[in-house]
Amino acid sequence: MTTQTLPERDRIEAMVRQAIRRLHAADGVIAGVSTPTVASAPAISPPGWVGGKPNLRVSISARHCHLTDEHVEILFGAGTKLIPEKDLYQDGFYAAEQTVMVVGPRRRMLPNVRVLGPTRGASQVELAFTDSISLGIDAPVRHSGKIEGTPGCVLVGPAGTVQLTQGVIRAARHVHMNDHDARHYGVQDGDLMQLVIRSPQCSVTFEDLLVRADKVAKLEVHIDTDEGNACNLDSATEVLLRKQIDAACACKQH
């Protein structure tokens, strides 16, 4: 019995020592993020930060639509809810399993346009210029939600169709961030920023990125497929975000 018990005890002690080492290692990481010299200071870890700094992510939003609860039921059947298929980087947002067909004038259409959730108070279709040209709709550049006076379209789902009287836009480039990111860059919600993308033979500087700051967003630029293709984002070697020395976005004055 003794010969069996001792190795067993050794093994458990080794496991405990290992677990304690891991705990201490984790402490070290957290202390590094906040104030290393003051052990009791609360760790600052804003959403999306890595290693104590904002972690810039640039994402391409392919054409998609947002729907109201009512339109989900018309398009996909009474009682139907959106089914999350893939979580987006921003917490709580997802690409749904469901897609719709977007139909423009003269029966031109885009099949399989992804629905993003959660549902919203107004339905909206976000296209790149190239999409809107192939659809035959002159989509204006608008910030999400500002759809007054924009063109409409027809949405077709497996259970029904919806005629949108407005809501087709090319979403204006923008950057989501939390208050800590905003402080880091010296900007506020509604300000404009520049995004420099260095990419072999097709570097681009985007101007007029609208800052959308709140408490919980993670730092993320949203550009559309035309913009992403223009700078060959997949091959980018460097991305840089900086404050634009300019007046605040005109949309704030409305």
Ligand SMILES: [Zn+2]
């Ligand atoms: Zn966005």
